[in-house]
Amino acid sequence: xxxxxxxxxxxxxxxxxxxxxxxxxxxxxxxxxxxxxxxxxxxxxxxxxxxxxxxxxxxxxxxxxxxxxxxxxxxxxxxxxxxxxxxxxxxxxxxxxxxxxxxxxxxxxxxxxxxxxxxxxxxxxxxxxxxxxxxxxxxxxxxxxxxxxxxxxxxxxxxxxxxxxxxxxxxxxxxxxxxxxxxxxxxxxxxxxxxxxxxxxxxxxxxxxxxxxxxxxxxxxxxxxxxxxxxxxxxxxxxxxxxxxxxxxxxxxxxxxxxxxxxxxxxxxxxxxxxxxxxxxxxxxxxxxxxxxxxxxxxxxxxxxxxxxxxxxxxxxxxxxxxxxxx
Numbered sequence: 001x002x003x004x005x006x007x008x009x010x011x012x013x014x015x016x017x018x019x020x021x022x023x024x025x026x027x028x029x030x031x032x033x034x035x036x037x038x039x040x041x042x043x044x045x046x047x048x049x050x051x052x053x054x055x056x057x058x059x060x061x062x063x064x065x066x067x068x069x070x071x072x073x074x075x076x077x078x079x080x081x082x083x084x085x086x087x088x089x090x091x092x093x094x095x096x097x098x099x100x101x102x103x104x105x106x107x108x109x110x111x112x113x114x115x116x117x118x119x120x121x122x123x124x125x126x127x128x129x130x131x132x133x134x135x136x137x138x139x140x141x142x143x144x145x146x147x148x149x150x151x152x153x154x155x156x157x158x159x160x161x162x163x164x165x166x167x168x169x170x171x172x173x174x175x176x177x178x179x180x181x182x183x184x185x186x187x188x189x190x191x192x193x194x195x196x197x198x199x200x201x202x203x204x205x206x207x208x209x210x211x212x213x214x215x216x217x218x219x220x221x222x223x224x225x226x227x228x229x230x231x232x233x234x235x236x237x238x239x240x241x242x243x244x245x246x247x248x249x250x251x252x253x254x255x256x257x258x259x260x261x262x263x264x265x266x267x268x269x270x271x272x273x274x275x276x277x278x279x280x281x282x283x284x285x286x287x288x289x290x291x292x293x294x295x296x297x298x299x300x301x302x303x304x305x306x307x308x309x310x311x312x313x314x315x316x317x318x319x320x321x322x323x324x325x326x327x
Contacts, residue, residue: 026271034264038280042265043287045257046117047296049109051249055242058109059228064250066101067221069258073214082211089205090215097216099196101262102223107189111182116298121288122308123186127281128315129155130194147317155314158307197277201269209267216266217258282312 052061078084111120129152205212228234268277285308292298 031268031272034268035280037261037264038268038277039283040287041256041261042280043121043284044291045253045261046108046112046121046284046288047291048249048252048257050112050117050292050296052246052253053109053112055246056237056250057228057231057233058106058113059224059231059233060237061250061253062102062106062109062224063221063228065221065253065258066097066217066224069254069262070214070217070219070221072254073210073217073259073263077208077211077214082208083206084211086206089207089212092203092205093207093212093215094219094222096196096200097219098223099192099199101216101220104189104193104196105220106224107185107192111186111189114178114182116292117296118285118289118292118298120182120186121285121292122311123183124190125281125285125308125311125315126155126158127190127194128278129311130190131198131278134191134194135198151314151317153314154317155311158310158312158314160307194278197269200266209270210263213263213266217262281315 049061056064074084108120108124132148132152207215225234228237265277265280289308
């Protein structure tokens with residue numbers, strides 16, 4: 001769940017401790033590389049999710065993706081000599097994986113059954129807005145800032161522009177009601193993603209970033225598997241009807257989207273402010289729109305493009321207000 005630059009939005013006590021003498025320094029090159037991954041690779045995953053769910057149910061795709069990636073990641077950590085079984089940390093990782101990957105990412109995949117992948121990605125450009133709304137410890141500072149309040153209002157106006165055509169069609173009876181339902185699902189997914197991200201950032205565990213993300217993916221994979229069993233998706237799933245392109249899409253999601261992209265995201269949450277990490281919402285929609293339009297033959301209207309622009313203006317207003325306050 002989405003979502004440029006790396007302007008620092010929050011300077012909190014946690015960051016200050018990172019800069020104290022004796023604290024291990026984080027490589028600037030690693031930070032830049034990790035941001036490049038979540039900016040570009042994650043922008044492409046919307047297109048590949050759409051490819052994968054053409055031939056397999058969302059629950060089956062999610063189970064294949066996250067169980068495989070989770071097993072590979074934890075296996076690598078085992079070979080590296082890490083201690084895998086700290087049960088309280090495993091349960092915490094399962095909980096975060098449920099919020100981020102099952103509800104958050106699952107909302108994206110489910111919605112792409114009814115909405116173009118580029119439109120879903122454009123909606124997730126509003127992710128930084130949810131970070132401001134859900135970071136309760138910053139409410140007093142955020143909601144006494146005229147710039148931040150203006151940014152929030154502008155961002156939500158952009159969401160209305162984005163989905164005006166879908167909602168108007170559904171209300172008039174001429175559109176697909178599931179498109180409107182998908183908007184609500186995306187809101188739930190976005191809130192779950194942000195809540196999981198914030199909780200994960202401020203909760204310490206004994207696991208390394210790689211092992212933490214591995215267990216999170218395993219937890220999400222189990223949730224997808226169980227849900228698929230309850231829905232009957234596994235019973236109706238036919239391996240022979242899955243095209244080569246769908247398997248290649250799942251392979252890309254496992255290697256690039258999960259092993260590389262999600263691990264980079266989890267690591268960045270530990271070393272950078274959560275609102276700064278959320279700036280992947282600036283670039284992801286652009287990458288998704290380009291792939292969806294030029295490779296997937298998707299259509300995105302001028303009004304939806306305007307919605308993206310308004311959302312990004314809102315996020316920019318919030319960021320500028322925070323930057324000026326720091327200065």
